[in-house]
Amino acid sequence: MSAIKKEYKRITTKSLVEMKANGEKISMLTAYDYTMAKIVDSAGVEIILVGDSASNVMAGHETTLPITLDQMIYHASSVVRAVDRSLIVVDLPFGTYQGNSRKALATAIRIMKESGGHSVKMEGGQEIAESISRILTAGIPVMGHLGLTPQSIYKFGTYTVRAKKEDEAEKLKKDAKLLEELGCFGLVLEKVPSKLAQEVAESISIPVIGIGAGDGVDGQVLVTHDMLGMTHEFSPRFLRRYLNLYADMASAFKKYISDVKSGDFPNKDEQY
Numbered sequence: 001m002s003a004i005k006k007e008y009k010r011i012t013t014k015s016l017v018e019m020k021a022n023g024e025k026i027s028m029l030t031a032y033d034y035t036m037a038k039i040v041d042s043a044g045v046e047i048i049l050v051g052d053s054a055s056n057v058m059a060g061h062e063t064t065l066p067i068t069l070d071q072m073i074y075h076a077s078s079v080v081r082a083v084d085r086s087l088i089v090v091d092l093p094f095g096t097y098q099g100n101s102r103k104a105l106a107t108a109i110r111i112m113k114e115s116g117g118h119s120v121k122m123e124g125g126q127e128i129a130e131s132i133s134r135i136l137t138a139g140i141p142v143m144g145h146l147g148l149t150p151q152s153i154y155k156f157g158t159y160t161v162r163a164k165k166e167d168e169a170e171k172l173k174k175d176a177k178l179l180e181e182l183g184c185f186g187l188v189l190e191k192v193p194s195k196l197a198q199e200v201a202e203s204i205s206i207p208v209i210g211i212g213a214g215d216g217v218d219g220q221v222l223v224t225h226d227m228l229g230m231t232h233e234f235s236p237r238f239l240r241r242y243l244n245l246y247a248d249m250a251s252a253f254k255k256y257i258s259d260v261k262s263g264d265f266p267n268k269d270e271q272y
């Protein structure tokens, strides 16, 4: 399908659905702070995700579970101050929406009021349908997240590809349809076979954004620190590194240390 490129001054949930209908692929990246969000937004990415991956990337936790609602609000409000055009999606952190739809609504309202983000993302299907519905009744746009859902890592025990078995694939397809019916504006599909992801994307009208979900979906998302090569312990097959910033930054730091020690920095032009 050929992509009809329309210029959008600001990306809204409506623009994204329109882009899917027009066959234009959607780009999405994470940001957790003002400086990174400014660069990502000015580059023209459509969606900035304030992901709970901040728990790993910014705080060094092994999983996404420990990050708190206050910490997510801090990251999201830093991103909001930087962004002029992208749609900002903020993850609801683990433990703030599962099993209690009133609490879920209160969480989403705090995120919208205190950070200024534009929408929220939640992991799961049928199990969290009541929470999603309640949040939607308050006029808060919701993005779903199916496939590998890192907040449930202790239930599954591994970060391997999801929905390879027929019964899991059937549940995923049903959940995707349900999320569309409930009124979600989009869906992240993480680490699932590309054939299944394409089938899901073709069966619903809302955009499906993949991470490790192949080329048959409506857009792609990566963790910015991973695609810039700032992280280097993590090398899944789906990750394309556009830079090797870990090595470049380490060599800049080494050069700085040696310049300080040798007295080369500061030179005569770098002082008052």
Ligand code: KIV
Pocket: 030, 049, 050, 051, 052, 053, 054, 091, 188, 190, 211, 221, 223
């Ligand atoms: O938190 C995050 O960064 C995410 C992406 C991996 C989609 O949910």
